[in-house]
Amino acid sequence: MKKLNLLATILFTTLLYVSCSKDDDPSSLPDPVNEEEVITTLTATLVPAGQGTTIILKSQDLDGDGPNAPVVTVSGNLSAGVSYNGTIELLNEMENPPEPITEEVEEEDLDHQFFYTVGSGLDATTSYENYDSAGNPLGTEFTLVAGTASSGGLTFTLRHEPKKPNEGIDDAGGETDIEVTFNLTIE
Amino acid sequence: MRTHVFAVLLMSSFPSFSQNCDFTLTGIITDLHDGSVLEGATLIVAGSERDVVTDFEGKFIITNLCNDIYSIQVSHPYCLTKGFRVRVTGDTFKSFKLEHHLEELNEITIDGKITNKQSKTLQESNIVQEELERFSSKTLGDALNSLSGVSSLNTGNTVVKPMINGLHSSRVVIINNGARMEDQEWGAEHAPNIDINAVNRLTLVKGAGALQYSGDAMGGVIIVESSKATIKDSLYGKTLVAANSNGKGSLVTSNLTKSYESGWFANFQGSLKRSGDSETPDYVLSNTGENQHNLSVKVGLNRFDYGMNFYYSLFKNEIGILRASHLGSTQDLFRAIQSDLPLVTEDFTYDLSAPKQNVSHQLARLVVFKRVGHGKLSLQYDYQRNDRLEFDIRRGSDKGKASLDLQLQTHRVLLDFDSNLSNNVGLKTGIMGSYQKNYAANTGVRRLIPDYKKYDFGIYAVSDYQLNSNWLFEVGARYDFTHMDVYKFYRTSFWELRNYDVNFPNVVIEELVNQVLTRPQFNYRNTSATFGATYDFGEDYKLFFNYSLASRTPNPSELFSEGLHHSAARVEYGDLGFNSEVGHKLTVTLERINENFSFSINPFINTISDFILIEPVGINNSIRGTFPVWEYRQTNAHFLGIDFNASYVFSDHMSFNNRSSLVKGYDRFRDKPLINMPPVNTMNEIVYYNSKLKNLRLAVQSEYIFRQNKYPDTNFEIYIPQTETIELVDVSTPPDAYHLFNFNSSIDFDFSEKSKLSLGFGISNLFNISYRNYLNRLRFYADDLGRNFLLNIKYNY
Numbered sequence: 001m002k003k004l005n006l007l008a009t010i011l012f013t014t015l016l017y018v019s020c021s022k023d024d025d026p027s028s029l030p031d032p033v034n035e036e037e038v039i040t041t042l043t044a045t046l047v048p049a050g051q052g053t054t055i056i057l058k059s060q061d062l063d064g065d066g067p068n069a070p071v072v073t074v075s076g077n078l079s080a081g082v083s084y085n086g087t088i089e090l091l092n093e094m095e096n097p098p099e100p101i102t103e104e105v106e107e108e109d110l111d112h113q114f115f116y117t118v119g120s121g122l123d124a125t126t127s128y129e130n131y132d133s134a135g136n137p138l139g140t141e142f143t144l145v146a147g148t149a150s151s152g153g154l155t156f157t158l159r160h161e162p163k164k165p166n167e168g169i170d171d172a173g174g175e176t177d178i179e180v181t182f183n184l185t186i187e
Numbered sequence: 188m189r190t191h192v193f194a195v196l197l198m199s200s201f202p203s204f205s206q207n208c209d210f211t212l213t214g215i216i217t218d219l220h221d222g223s224v225l226e227g228a229t230l231i232v233a234g235s236e237r238d239v240v241t242d243f244e245g246k247f248i249i250t251n252l253c254n255d256i257y258s259i260q261v262s263h264p265y266c267l268t269k270g271f272r273v274r275v276t277g278d279t280f281k282s283f284k285l286e287h288h289l290e291e292l293n294e295i296t297i298d299g300k301i302t303n304k305q306s307k308t309l310q311e312s313n314i315v316q317e318e319l320e321r322f323s324s325k326t327l328g329d330a331l332n333s334l335s336g337v338s339s340l341n342t343g344n345t346v347v348k349p350m351i352n353g354l355h356s357s358r359v360v361i362i363n364n365g366a367r368m369e370d371q372e373w374g375a376e377h378a379p380n381i382d383i384n385a386v387n388r389l390t391l392v393k394g395a396g397a398l399q400y401s402g403d404a405m406g407g408v409i410i411v412e413s414s415k416a417t418i419k420d421s422l423y424g425k426t427l428v429a430a431n432s433n434g435k436g437s438l439v440t441s442n443l444t445k446s447y448e449s450g451w452f453a454n455f456q457g458s459l460k461r462s463g464d465s466e467t468p469d470y471v472l473s474n475t476g477e478n479q480h481n482l483s484v485k486v487g488l489n490r491f492d493y494g495m496n497f498y499y500s501l502f503k504n505e506i507g508i509l510r511a512s513h514l515g516s517t518q519d520l521f522r523a524i525q526s527d528l529p530l531v532t533e534d535f536t537y538d539l540s541a542p543k544q545n546v547s548h549q550l551a552r553l554v555v556f557k558r559v560g561h562g563k564l565s566l567q568y569d570y571q572r573n574d575r576l577e578f579d580i581r582r583g584s585d586k587g588k589a590s591l592d593l594q595l596q597t598h599r600v601l602l603d604f605d606s607n608l609s610n611n612v613g614l615k616t617g618i619m620g621s622y623q624k625n626y627a628a629n630t631g632v633r634r635l636i637p638d639y640k641k642y643d644f645g646i647y648a649v650s651d652y653q654l655n656s657n658w659l660f661e662v663g664a665r666y667d668f669t670h671m672d673v674y675k676f677y678r679t680s681f682w683e684l685r686n687y688d689v690n691f692p693n694v695v696i697e698e699l700v701n702q703v704l705t706r707p708q709f710n711y712r713n714t715s716a717t718f719g720a721t722y723d724f725g726e727d728y729k730l731f732f733n734y735s736l737a738s739r740t741p742n743p744s745e746l747f748s749e750g751l752h753h754s755a756a757r758v759e760y761g762d763l764g765f766n767s768e769v770g771h772k773l774t775v776t777l778e779r780i781n782e783n784f785s786f787s788i789n790p791f792i793n794t795i796s797d798f799i800l801i802e803p804v805g806i807n808n809s810i811r812g813t814f815p816v817w818e819y820r821q822t823n824a825h826f827l828g829i830d831f832n833a834s835y836v837f838s839d840h841m842s843f844n845n846r847s848s849l850v851k852g853y854d855r856f857r858d859k860p861l862i863n864m865p866p867v868n869t870m871n872e873i874v875y876y877n878s879k880l881k882n883l884r885l886a887v888q889s890e891y892i893f894r895q896n897k898y899p900d901t902n903f904e905i906y907i908p909q910t911e912t913i914e915l916v917d918v919s920t921p922p923d924a925y926h927l928f929n930f931n932s933s934i935d936f937d938f939s940e941k942s943k944l945s946l947g948f949g950i951s952n953l954f955n956i957s958y959r960n961y962l963n964r965l966r967f968y969a970d971d972l973g974r975n976f977l978l979n980i981k982y983n984y
Binding site: 029030031032033034035036037039040041042059060061062063064065066067068069070094096101104105107108111115117119120153155157159160161169170173174175176177178179180181 | 516584630637638697812814
């Protein structure tokens with residue numbers, strides 16, 4: 001019985017010691033999590049090849065996957081017959097200062113691809129202007145040629161780990177990182 | 188040993204004075220463990236050479252005794268001989284208890300009804316070692332699934348979560364070697380962190396009646412026990428090696444026990460398991476492998492009137508989650524549901540990559556007990572630490588970093604007293620205190636479960652009364668108090684959307700740019716109770732009746748979920764305003780146990796007010812596209828069902844078994860069926876067994892799972908910009924019924940008196956059928972497992 005008591009005491013003490021000594025300071029508050037991989041903002045800048053106004057397409061979702069919907073703005077109308085050089089910039093504005101995400105996407109170019117979908121009604125064509133290290137489209141840079149006066153949606157979709165090469169968004173697979181539609185007017 | 192005891196008894200007995208010596212001592216001798224009466228026990232009155240033997244009811248009469256103190260030696264073929272001192276004053280009644288353990292090792296493998304019943308008025312189901320070994324390369328959930336009334340909520344084939352009469356997660360309490368498992372059981376994709384190969388016996392109580400463990404087991408209690416050591420000088424063990432074709436898996440598990448006549452024992456057990464990607468009949472299920480390492484140690488002293496027991500176990504599991512189930516948005520979900528094939532299939536591999544889970548669970552438990560009067564007093568301390576890492580597919584510098592990193596620690600102290608107040612009244616009572624702490628590390632992904640501290644205190648008493656040989660009554664009550672102290676960041680947009688800024692203004696302690704840090708502190712007071720009766724018809728039949736009141740505190744995920752659950756690609760919202768669930772369950776069981784035809788039929792009705800459930804409610808727009816929103820809500824729920832078991836023995840070698848269960852769940856507020864209720868299922872099995880032919884056992888099993896026709900319609904519509912169409916996302920239609928056949932066989936070879944080799948061979952999904960299971964969370968993305976050949980070799984020594 002003595003042996004038992006001794007053993008019990010030792011075990012108890014050890015357990016209590018092990019379990020309590022590793023405890024963090026109970027008064028410490030948890031640090032806030034600033035989501036690192038969230039993309040809050042997509043800005044597509046369309047610079048006309050010749051003269052004309054630069055058009056800015058922007059979708060901003062400052063609460064990430066929170067309940068608020070993204071705010072989508074288009075700075076103006078496109079001009080018929082004009083070719084635009086487009087660049088896409090991605091930001092995480094939850095972090096301060098905002099974290100640029102475009103470079104990460106370009107570094108992991110084999111795992112990413114942008115797709116541009118021109119909605120019915122809009123007379124425009126798009127083409128890729130940059131490629132990954134294997135020569136397949138990446139698409140953070142593109143050309144948009146505005147056709148005749150019309151209006152409709154232009155959708156940018158960024159897929160993570162798509163099948164590459166692919167024949168377009170229908171067989172690309174992968175996961176959707178971004179999907180934004182801008183309603184454009186060509187005049 | 189026996190002569191030794193006798194000698195002591197002889198020395199300690201004194202000659203009696205001459206006086207009135209015509210009193211009688213009557214009494215009963217029972218088994219200390221299960222209270223069964225011991226027939227054929229011999230009582231010898233020291234110093235008198237008189238001996239009597241107990242009758243078939245365990246009763247004895249010793250006549251012509253004086254008012255004096257006598258020493259009586261009681262012996263029985265299956266028990267250690269024991270001496271008692273008895274004071275005779277007039278005609279005296281005395282009951283003795285013997286410890287029934289010399290043959291315990293054998294009995295465990297025969298049937299094992301030697302442990303205490305957990306609840307005397309709820310029917311219990313058991314799975315003993317022999318059956319468990321057939322599941323050695325599967326999971327605890329798969330083994331439990333073989334009991335009627337138990338189904339499982341799966342995430343693929345490696346995460347198998349038991350579901351009892353339609354209830355799961357926090358409503359199913361698992362007691363692992365005396366300690367209540369605290370392994371983040373709230374998550375639907377969290378399986379119990381227990382190695383099936385460390386389990387010797389599983390007991391299922393379908394209801395909350397086992398109040399000594401908890402008052403919140405709305406669904407039921409699962410009691411997991413490892414093997415007990417014999418009380419004799421011995422060294423024994425077993426090693427089991429298994430392999431299976433589907434997933435090219437292998438397993439090795441070993442168990443070694445050293446025991447001493449003095450009561451000391453030590454047991455070591457370990458297992459290693461590995462498997463690669465599983466396959467359906469048509470394709471590879473990429474990233475569904477598993478790596479498991481487990482270890483357990485038990486050391487103790489088991490004496491008649493005191494003892495101690497120390498148990499430690501480590502469970503480490505790395506589980507791949509089907510690659511094709513990792514989605515980015517509702518549009519991806521729609522594509523996955525539309526496609527017959529998983530969106531990602533690669534060649535077979537053992538490698539695991541994201542999405543995956545990496546879980547380790549440690550449990551240490553120390554219990555000391557002492558026999559006090561007619562009771563047993565035990566003091567227990569247990570400590571558990573659960574480390575859970577979940578990996579999602581991430582980008583940039585976070586690649587390979589866990590998205591979820593939780594550490595849950597629990598300390599618990601229990602003091603229990605289990606006694607016989609008199610020959611026919613038993614009492615179990617105890618108090619419990621526990622402290623739990625969750626720590627969520629910063630992973631760059633918002634915390635799904637916040638940091639919290641939880642304090643619990645519980646007190647209970649359960650008493651049973653054996654009125655006569657037919658009737659037994661049981662009544663019990665329990666009170667639990669819970670205090671939660673939580674630190675949680677909320678998104679400001681959500682905090683305001685939910686009106687929490689109006690309803691919970693005092694909990695905010697810090698406001699950041701788009702988040703608020705809050706400190707909710709909640710108290711919950713829960714009462715639970717049970718009342719039941721058992722009627723024993725005497726011949727074969729027994730009727731159980733039980734009513735249980737259960738109350739459950741909402742778990743952290745129900746209260747605090749807020750945000751994107753990445754691996755599930757869904758936004759989950761809890762509610763700070765939830766109160767405790769309260770359930771009333773009424774069950775009746777008619778049981779017949781007979782050599783030829785046995786059955787049990789068990790209807791039940793369970794009404795739960797403020798039942799917490801999660802279901803899809805709509806979609807949420809973000810820059811990534813849309814996400815389905817799953818919201819927890821409270822309703823009044825109603826469960827009705829019946830479980831049925833039967834076995835019929837045709838001849839010495841052939842028998843037939845059936846097991847069926849049906850459960851219907853309704854949402855009383857919305858007047859519609861509840862989500863994720865198990866479909867009706869029936870299992871039929873023909874077994875050939877021949878003990879003269881090396882215990883050859885052959886079994887063919889048919890499992891028919893009906894289609895679930897009662898389900899809520901939670902489908903929603905989304906706009907697909909690429910096709911400019913509006914599409915219906917069908918997340919509610921259950922898959923079709925399916926019929927599986929399984930084959931199982933085993934044979935034993937005796938090498939020597941002490942060593943035995945057993946060979947087992949089985950095939951599951953014999954006809955390689957393609958099917959999807961309504962209760963598998965991955966059913967949207969891929970089929971279930973195809974044919975699987977299993978082989979195992981066991982060596983006992």
